Amino acid sequence: xxxxxxxxxxxxxxxxxxxxxxxxxxxxxxxxxxxxxxxxxxxxxxxxxxxxxxxxxxxxxxxxxxxxxxxxxxxxxxxxxxxxxxxxxxxxxxxxxxxxxxxxxxxxxxxxxxxxxxxxxxxx
Numbered sequence: 766x767x768x769x770x771x772x773x774x775x776x777x778x779x780x781x782x783x784x785x786x787x788x789x790x791x792x793x794x795x796x797x798x799x800x801x802x803x804x805x806x807x808x809x810x811x812x813x814x815x816x817x818x819x820x821x822x823x824x825x826x827x828x829x830x831x832x833x834x835x836x837x838x839x840x841x842x843x844x845x846x847x848x849x850x851x852x853x854x855x856x857x858x859x860x861x862x863x864x865x866x867x868x869x870x871x872x873x874x875x876x877x878x879x880x881x882x883x884x885x886x887x888x889x
Contacts, residue, residue: 782812816878828883835877842870
């Protein structure tokens with residue numbers, strides 16, 4: 766099995782920890798690739814991610830990529846808060862209600878997985 770990390774924004778500069786069943790733990794930097802041999806189907810999970818574990822076998826190519834929805838929701842929430850605080854007065858009730866939506870967007874972005882796993886079958 767080959768695991769490639771192709772992220773550009775998620776966890777810049779840090780390693781992503783991947784659990785392969787109960788036997789392997791792999792830490793990948795950006796644009797790094799590892800090969801590991803497994804005998805049977807195992808579950809693959811990214812540490813600190815709420816996404817379900819994926820079942821992989823020895824013939825799979827796993828690509829770890831950014832989840833653009835997570836990034837979009839987070840930065841849209843930050844930009845909305847900044848813009849609304851610049852253009853509305855601080856004692857405005859509209860500012861209160863407009864600020865609730867971006868806070869909710871930022872909260873939802875933390876619940877979404879930061880990376881997505883793509884599994885492709887390889888012929889060896």
